[in-house]
Amino acid sequence: MDDVDHTLQLYNPRQLRVVDDIFLTPLLSLPHPSKWHDLKVIDFTPKTFEPEDIEISITHCGVCGSDVHTLTQGWGKSQLPLVVGHEIIGTVSRVGDNVSEFKAGDRVGVGAQRGSCLECRECKDDYENYCTNSIDTYNSQYPDGVVAQGGFSTAIRVHERFVFPVPEEIESHHAASMMCAGLTVFSPLKTHGAGPGKKVGIMGIGGLGHYAILWAKAMGAEVYAFTHDDSKVDDIKKMGADHVINTNKEDFHKDLVRTLDILLSTRDVFGDSVPLGDYLSMLYVHGRFVTVGIPDANDALPPIHAFDLVPNGCLLGGSKIGSKKECLEMLELARSKGIKPWVEELPMREVGKALQNLKDNNVRYRYVVKQDIA
Numbered sequence: 001m002d003d004v005d006h007t008l009q010l011y012n013p014r015q016l017r018v019v020d021d022i023f024l025t026p027l028l029s030l031p032h033p034s035k036w037h038d039l040k041v042i043d044f045t046p047k048t049f050e051p052e053d054i055e056i057s058i059t060h061c062g063v064c065g066s067d068v069h070t071l072t073q074g075w076g077k078s079q080l081p082l083v084v085g086h087e088i089i090g091t092v093s094r095v096g097d098n099v100s101e102f103k104a105g106d107r108v109g110v111g112a113q114r115g116s117c118l119e120c121r122e123c124k125d126d127y128e129n130y131c132t133n134s135i136d137t138y139n140s141q142y143p144d145g146v147v148a149q150g151g152f153s154t155a156i157r158v159h160e161r162f163v164f165p166v167p168e169e170i171e172s173h174h175a176a177s178m179m180c181a182g183l184t185v186f187s188p189l190k191t192h193g194a195g196p197g198k199k200v201g202i203m204g205i206g207g208l209g210h211y212a213i214l215w216a217k218a219m220g221a222e223v224y225a226f227t228h229d230d231s232k233v234d235d236i237k238k239m240g241a242d243h244v245i246n247t248n249k250e251d252f253h254k255d256l257v258r259t260l261d262i263l264l265s266t267r268d269v270f271g272d273s274v275p276l277g278d279y280l281s282m283l284y285v286h287g288r289f290v291t292v293g294i295p296d297a298n299d300a301l302p303p304i305h306a307f308d309l310v311p312n313g314c315l316l317g318g319s320k321i322g323s324k325k326e327c328l329e330m331l332e333l334a335r336s337k338g339i340k341p342w343v344e345e346l347p348m349r350e351v352g353k354a355l356q357n358l359k360d361n362n363v364r365y366r367y368v369v370k371q372d373i374a
């Protein structure tokens, strides 16, 4: 790769001032809300190539809700210009002198994290995804000041610790969305003991939720899928869920009080109308509610009372992507059980359309874009 790379930019430069205004007056709505997915191809300076780095020629990239939150700046101000995309699959085109795990030509993936300190307690305990000096795949900065850009691009440079080998049996368009969506739900399912004899609830059956059903079933758990969308019920059953609960039904939780061992929430929109206390009442003793979805900064979790936590001794928590160790386990589970995600494919130049459809909740169940800008 030269020192300049061709990629899709997130923001039309005309929008920059408008975006700044939003942050000065955060309660105003976007003046031109339709423009955030108006992308164009730009050049950018890639990460400085270091001896532990791998350069990857990108072939596929999944489209994640984080891309939308970052583009619309719902999580806070983004660094511009910005190239999103963190479900990356490609072919190794160059390796640094100290790289031990990969060689040119290997098919590999990169998820939502591209760096960490590698020295702290978390990093040494295989919790590098919780390192306080973690470097996100995009909208972040390396210590030398280079801004990190994501996967809707022709190529990327990443430290080998954050590169995952893709098993031969998993096709690239299937592997892509495993890198963030798949790993983000695999990690808490594994951590909190999903397996035979366990009852696992999944809230929100979109990109992440559909993976949660696939993994939890493959791990041997009994799966309860919670959705408000009747049109997804047949799909959800085909994914393998044992029970589908329509959350529009009044008192939907009453038949399931004290049932679930784990309740995983993939929702990235909450608001006060979600009856969190009712959801917590469905947990069995010491059952765990874990959120992986992160709503916009102004969308707090619904208020709960100690009465929602104490009677069943339940626990409330979160989970952030996953470690390399967990990613390798996830890929082995997908390989050995032949698990395939439900994806729709578009050319990379049409990623704006995929982003808009994702924001409108109009995707079954994950977009992956294929390289066509190289």
Ligand SMILES: [Zn+2]
Residues within 6 Å of the ligand: 064, 065, 066, 067, 086, 112, 180, 181
């Ligand atoms: Zn993601």
Ligand SMILES: [Zn+2]
Residues within 6 Å of the ligand: 116, 117, 118, 119, 120, 121, 122, 123, 128, 131, 132, 133
């Ligand atoms: Zn660290």
